[in-house]
Amino acid sequence: MSSKDNYKNLTDEALIGLYKKSEELTIVGELYSRYTALVYGVCLKYLKNREESKDAVMHIFEKLIISLKEHDINVFKPWLYVTARNHCLMQLRAMKGKTFEELSPFLMEFGGNGHQEQGPEVEGNIGKLEKCIQELSHEQKQCVKLFYMEQKCYKEITEDTGYDLNKVKSYIQNGKRNLKICMERNGKSE
Structure with missing residues (x-):
């Protein structure tokens, strides 16, 4: 059995801990794949455009690679929801040409x-x-x-x-x- 199969049995928080130690991107991929549909749904809700939402899902994944190392995350799913929502709101704000702060x-x-x-x-x-x-x-x-x-x-x-x-x-x-x-x-x- 491969290590990727072992990742499926780990909790979100265990995967985050493992990623912080190893910085192996397949771990982030496994973690994110659990919630890709949720992130896409959040993006679609706010952006109201399928292509922009797909792009946002990819941008959020790229941010996640860094953010997981920088933040202490107690419960991943709600943290990811807030991260996705904030990303979309910042994108909407940028489209209006205003600073979001x-x-x-x-x-x-x-x-x-x-x-x-x-x-x-x-x-x-x-x-x-x-x-x-x-x-x-x-x-x-x-x-x-x-x-x-x-x-x-x-x-x-x-x-x-x-x-x-x-x-x-x-x-x-x-x-x-x-x-x-x-x-x-x-x-x-x-």
Whole structure:
């Protein structure tokens, strides 16, 4: 039995650990093949174009080769979903010729029902969100951006900022709450 057959029996997280040690691309291929249909579905939902969605699936795979080494991923499937969604939202934003600032994780959380990613509603909500982010304390702004925009784990944030783990968790939780309050206070685009 080949090692590729052995990969099929491993969990996603075990495959990630093995890839980080060996950097063998067949491991990433096995892992990604489990969720290619999911990624394609997410891309099709946002991009609404089959060819662009197929291209996005390939781009996300290429990103995955690097991202798996850089991030501590606890549960792969939801992490991959968010990665695919963010890729598509950045692509949509680029098509409009605007800078995205990687605000899509916030927008999904605070900017509406999560299914109206296109049109003027998004523009209005992004503007409000940018304003609300600026209102956060320095510590909250720093931790929230690292957690949501750069998708760093708590441990990575503690290393980057020097804050202890409980402070990081508190800054993220309070920052998220303050963003939600600010977005509601400023009114979401309808």
